[in-house]
Amino acid sequence: MSERILDVQSLTLKFGGLTALDDxxxxxxxxxxxxxxxxxxxxxxxxxxxxxxxxxxxxxxxLFQGKSIVGMKKHQITKQGIAxxxxxxxxxxxxxxxxxxxxxxxxxxxxxxxxxxxxxxxHRREEKQGHDRxxxxxxxMGIHRKADELAANLSYGDQRRLEIAxxxxxxxxxxxxxxxxxxxxxxxxxxxxxxxxxxxxxxxxVLLIEHDMRLVMGxxxxxxxxxxxxxxxxxxxSEIRDNPAVIAAYLGVDEEDxx
Amino acid sequence: MNIGFRDKLTGLPKPVRxxxxxxxxxxxxxxxxxxLPIISTPGVDFGGVLFTVTIYCLVALGLNIVVGYAGLLDLxxxxxxxxxxxxxxxxxxxxxxxxxxxxxxxAVVAAMISGVILGxxxxxxxxxxxxxxxxxxxxxxxxxAVNLEWLGDARGIKNIAKPPNIGDEKTGLFEIPHLLxxxxxxxxxxxxxxxxxxFGYIDQVPYYWMGLTAVIIVLIADILIKSSRVGRAWEAxxxxxxxxxxMGVPTFKFKxxxxxxxxxxxxxxxxxxxxxxxxxxxxxxxxxYSILFLAAVVVGGQGNRWGxxxxxxxxxxxxxxxxxxxxxxxxxxxxxxxxxxxxxxxxLIPPRRxxxxxxLEQELDELEQGxxxxxxxxxx
Numbered sequence: 001m002s003e004r005i006l007d008v009q010s011l012t013l014k015f016g017g018l019t020a021l022d023d024x025x026x027x028x029x030x031x032x033x034x035x036x037x038x039x040x041x042x043x044x045x046x047x048x049x050x051x052x053x054x055x056x057x058x059x060x061x062x063l064f065q066g067k068s069i070v071g072m073k074k075h076q077i078t079k080q081g082i083a084x085x086x087x088x089x090x091x092x093x094x095x096x097x098x099x100x101x102x103x104x105x106x107x108x109x110x111x112x113x114x115x116x117x118x119x120x121x122x123h124r125r126e127e128k129q130g131h132d133r134x135x136x137x138x139x140x141m142g143i144h145r146k147a148d149e150l151a152a153n154l155s156y157g158d159q160r161r162l163e164i165a166x167x168x169x170x171x172x173x174x175x176x177x178x179x180x181x182x183x184x185x186x187x188x189x190x191x192x193x194x195x196x197x198x199x200x201x202x203x204x205x206v207l208l209i210e211h212d213m214r215l216v217m218g219x220x221x222x223x224x225x226x227x228x229x230x231x232x233x234x235x236x237x238s239e240i241r242d243n244p245a246v247i248a249a250y251l252g253v254d255e256e257d258x259x
Numbered sequence: 260m261n262i263g264f265r266d267k268l269t270g271l272p273k274p275v276r277x278x279x280x281x282x283x284x285x286x287x288x289x290x291x292x293x294x295l296p297i298i299s300t301p302g303v304d305f306g307g308v309l310f311t312v313t314i315y316c317l318v319a320l321g322l323n324i325v326v327g328y329a330g331l332l333d334l335x336x337x338x339x340x341x342x343x344x345x346x347x348x349x350x351x352x353x354x355x356x357x358x359x360x361x362x363x364x365x366a367v368v369a370a371m372i373s374g375v376i377l378g379x380x381x382x383x384x385x386x387x388x389x390x391x392x393x394x395x396x397x398x399x400x401x402x403x404a405v406n407l408e409w410l411g412d413a414r415g416i417k418n419i420a421k422p423p424n425i426g427d428e429k430t431g432l433f434e435i436p437h438l439l440x441x442x443x444x445x446x447x448x449x450x451x452x453x454x455x456x457x458f459g460y461i462d463q464v465p466y467y468w469m470g471l472t473a474v475i476i477v478l479i480a481d482i483l484i485k486s487s488r489v490g491r492a493w494e495a496x497x498x499x500x501x502x503x504x505x506m507g508v509p510t511f512k513f514k515x516x517x518x519x520x521x522x523x524x525x526x527x528x529x530x531x532x533x534x535x536x537x538x539x540x541x542x543x544x545x546x547x548y549s550i551l552f553l554a555a556v557v558v559g560g561q562g563n564r565w566g567x568x569x570x571x572x573x574x575x576x577x578x579x580x581x582x583x584x585x586x587x588x589x590x591x592x593x594x595x596x597x598x599x600x601x602x603x604x605x606x607l608i609p610p611r612r613x614x615x616x617x618x619l620e621q622e623l624d625e626l627e628q629g630x631x632x633x634x635x636x637x638x639x
Contacts, residue, residue, distance in 0.1 A: 052505055078507035092498035094612045095491070103495045106488045107507025113516060116487030117480055123487060130488075150612055153619045170507050 004063075005030045005174055005205050006051070006082075011060035013043075013050055013229075020046045022229045023060070028174065033196065033206040035220035035237075037213075039249065042226040044209045045087055048176055051207075052084050053077040065173070078107050083172035085163040087179045087209075093152035097143060097162050100151050101134035104169030130169075137165040141195075157188055161195075168199070175199065176207045181215055193219045217241065225249070287471055291464045292453065296440045300579050306453075306463035310535055312575045313470030314528050319555040319571035320477050320564060321524025326553070327561035327610075328490065329517035330497030331382070332390040335397025336552050338377075339370045339522040341544035342400065343529030345410060346370075348539055351420035353411060359420040363530045370526020374519035382514045385500070397549050404541045415540025419533050422469060425456040432456065466535045473531060474568075477524055481564055484520075493517055558599060560606025562613070569607055 006028040013021040021043045028034045036044050049055045051062060053074040062069050069077050083104070092100050109126040116123050138144040141161040146154060151162060160180055167175055177196070181189045189212060196219050200206050210216045216223060217237040225233040225240060227249045233240060240246055268276065290298075291306040299305040318340065325333045346366035350357045381392045404410045426432035431454030439448040453464045484490055492513045495503040504510045533539050551574055559570020578588050599606075605613050 054501075054505070073509070074504040075507045075509045078505060084505060086502065090499050090502040092495045092502070094498060094610070094616060095494055096612075099491055099494075103491050103503065103508065104506050106491060109488055111488040113484065113489055113520070116484050116489050119483065126488065150616055150619075152616050166506060 003030045004028065005065060006207070007063040007066075008047075008051070009061045009063065011047070011050060011062065012058045013046060013055060014058045020229050021050065021057075024226065024229070024231050026224045026231065026234065028205055028207055029222075030173075030205055031200065031203070032221040033200050033208060033219055035216040035223040036207060036209045036226065037211075037216055037223060037240075038226035041228075043229040044226055045178060046229075047226070048084060048178055048207075048209065051176065052082060075107070078170050078172075081171070081173035082176065083167035083170045083174070084176040085160075085167050085178055085180060087182065089156075089159050089163055091151040091159055091162060091166070094150060096148050096150055097138060097154060097158075098131075098134055098147040100162055101137055101166050101169045102130050104166040105130035105133050105171075107170040134165075134169055137168050138162075140168075140198075141165045156183060160184075164195075164199070168204070172204065174205045174207060176209075178209045179211060180208070181210060181212055189215055284475065288468060291467055292435060292437050294438050294440060300582070302582055303579050304463050306467050308576065308579045309467040310463055310470050311579070312572055313467060313474050314532050315552070315555055315571035315575035316474045316568050317470070317477060317524055317528035317531070318552045319559065319567040320474070320481055321521045321528065322552050322556050323561060323564060323567040324481070324493075324524070325517055325521035326556055327563070327567065328485065328493040328497065329514055330493075331514060331517065332386065333393045333518075333521070334390045334549055334553065335393035335395065335400075336521070336525055337544050337546070337549040338393075338397040338400040339374060339525035340529035340532070340548070340552075341397075341404065342370045342373050342522075343367065343526030344533035344539050344543070345404060345416070345529075346526070347530040347533045348416035348419050349410070351534075352418045353416045354409075357420070359422050359534055362420070363527070363534075366530040367523055367526045370529070371519045371523045374522025375515060377522075378515045378518035382511060382518065394546070394549070397544075397546060401541050401544050401546075404544070411540070413541060415538060415543075417538050419537050419539065421458040421534060421537070422465075424458055426454075428457060430454055430457075460537075463535070466531075470531055470535075473527060477527070478564065478568075485564075489513070489516065554596065558596070558606060560609040562610040563606070563608050566606050566608035566610070573607075 004027045008024060008026050011021055011024045012019070024043070024047065026034075036047065038044050046055065050057050053069065053072055053076075057070060064077075064080055064082060067080075069080060069082075072080070092103065095103070109130065111123045111126050114120075135144060135147065138147050141164060143154070143158050143161050143165070146158060151159065154162060164175075164177065164180065180196070181192050184192060193215055196206060196208065208216070208220060220237060223233075223235065223237055223240045224231060225243075225246050232249060233243045233246045235243070271279070291309050294305060300308045318336070322333065322336050325331050325336070343366045346369045347359065347362045349355065350362040350365060351359055377393070377396050381389060384392065405413050410416075424431070433455055434452035435455055436452045437448045439446040453462055456465050456468070458465050492503070492508045492510075495506065495508055496510045496513055500510050532543075536543070555570040555574040556567045557570070558573060559568065560566030578592070581588070581591070584591065603609075605617075
């Protein structure tokens with residue numbers, strides 16, 4: 001059994017009277033693709049937000065590589081090695097595709113005002129490194145021909161790809177994808193599945209929120225199911241498929257939908 | 260139209276481009292000596308007007324970093340300008356006797372520190388709230404100056420030091436004649452030459468050269484910083500602060516950096532202004548100036564350094580050029596702003612990217628409407 005890269009321990013998150021997450025524990029092993037599924041409003045994205053530091057948990061702990069990241073600032077968590085994409089695309093629209101990825105790559109850089117002003121060696125080194133890495137990632141995503149296109153002018157699918165490239169550029173160990181296939185047609189979804197596998201094969205660990213059952217079952221190693229802020233099941237895709245609680249809660253009673 | 264020009268410019272080989280820039284700079288330096296008939300200002304000293312223009316250019320470049328790049332609406336920018344001016348006033352005349360060249364760095368650092376002090380607590384609020392807080396800051400600085408005797412209260416500060424002369428006070432290192440434009444003839448006017456470099460009371464041209472040099476230095480620094488990690492971080496923060504933070508940009512730090520960099524440039528402009536003027540009082544730092552500075556940035560096209568320079572030139576120069584219509588100045592200015600807002604809402608020279616994004620939008624619109632050109636474009 002490989003090492004746990006992320007360990008969420010009895011995570012509870014309350015907004016006033018509303019309990020968005022209730023005592024959720026889950027973990028991700030290094031190098032696996034974990035699917036996080038559940039009906040609308042189950043707390044999947046809230047869970048993402050807690051992991052990436054957008055919300056502070058009411059109680060519970062989140063360990064990343066054995067170190068608690070609760071209370072860290074968002075950008076610090078990113079530097080630790082957790083990157084994410086957004087359910088509703090949030091690129092920097094008036095920056096080019098390349099610059100979007102460069103912003104991600106800059107997470108690992110430390111060029112400041114004076115270094116940039118006097119064009120010191122560190123600026124030139126980091127600029128070159130960032131550039132090379134960014135172009136490599138754009139090529140990996142298949143959008144390198146649009147590197148100089150403004151993010152706002154990219155097609156919907158390319159914007160989703162660009163978001164993944166930008167997240168990968170921050171140099172993460174764990175990538176959290178929030179419904180990356182939303183709005184894709186079936187052919188594009190198949191493409192995306194291959195892509196997610198390729199991302200994993202590059203040595204990243206992937207946490208995936210997804211609605212599309214076929215995508216989740218096809219690509220993940222393990223699945224965690226949330227419902228009303230609680231974890232109701234965990235296991236391999238085939239175990240989840242046959243789990244009666246999951247079928248009742250999420251897939252519906254109709255067996256045909258489940259397959 | 261803009262794009263064609265820009266593409267042609269960037270298409271030229273590098274030595275040619277550098278040569279063009281140098282020629283442009285030389286022309287800018289020579290402008291007050293040429294006394295070109297239509298451009299120069301009848302009734303007001305042209306050198307003095309040009310100096311004011313350079314001060315507005317400096318301010319616009321500084322404010323553009325805050326408003327245009329980092330997207331922080333600052334309505335109290337005149338506060339930093341005042342801090343620069345007052346620091347020079349205090350150090351060179353009111354409470355000490357420093358030479359100007361020593362006082363300017365202190366003034367600039369003081370403005371920067373005040374930027375950090377103002378920014379640290381207030382940059383947590385966004386948008387309109389930040390605008391209100393900075394508006395208050397500008398007024399607080401002015402009211403402090405009015406009410407503190409230590410700052411010369413409403414009477415202000417006199418005898419602020421001038422820059423040191425280079426060469427003999429009577430003649431300078433050498434004398435440069437101006438041109439004199441008669442009816443169809445051009446004469447060399449050797450009667451009233453500009454002394455290089457004597458900072459006196461009558462001839463304002465040396466001050467203009469000083470201001471222009473400061474503008475060029477700040478402009479180059481602006482270009483270098485914008486095309487680096489710092490510039491990208493500012494832009495990302497402006498576009499989507501939360502997403503930037505989640506992509507590893509310490510947004511608060513970079514906003515503070517933008518704020519203090521802007522304050523730095525504003526302080527420099529204030530210090531130069533105080534030195535030329537020789538006299539400052541709180542009336543030089545009214546809220547109106549904050550608005551004018553912001554107008555320069557917005558009119559020119561926030562986020563584009565050439566745009567804001569053009570905006571600054573217009574805002575500072577036009578009222579002086581058309582002094583004879585003094586009574587209608589503000590009316591004309593207001594009308595121009597309204598016209599501009601209707602015809603060019605992004606500013607005179609908007610950032611290239613805004614232009615590109617708009618163009619695509621328009622193309623898409625045409626496609627959707629299914630016009631002939633649209634269908635052709637689709638086939639291509």
